[in-house]
Amino acid sequence: MPEIILSSQAERILREKGAKRVSKKGAKMFALAIQDFGSGIADFVVFIAKQAKKKTILKKDVESVVAQIEKKKQRFGLN
Secondary structure (H helix, E strand, C coil): CCCCCCHHHHHHHHHHCCCCCCCHHHHHHHHHHHHHHHHHHHHHHHHHHHHCCCCCCCHHHHHHHHHHHHHHHHHCCCC
């Protein structure tokens, strides 16, 4: 899978959250995790759009999927 999320971007996210140091391998692994998670969200958004026979994915479609994920996280106490 090509690198969509750059390691430098992932490192910046970790640093913004308080990491003092981030290894190159750590940043790369975090970038891959973000990419995998994002890909899963994209699969769900596309699935929902196809079910609704939509050709264009709108902002509200993505927001709806993210809201569903957030509800499930809260239900299981993952927030």
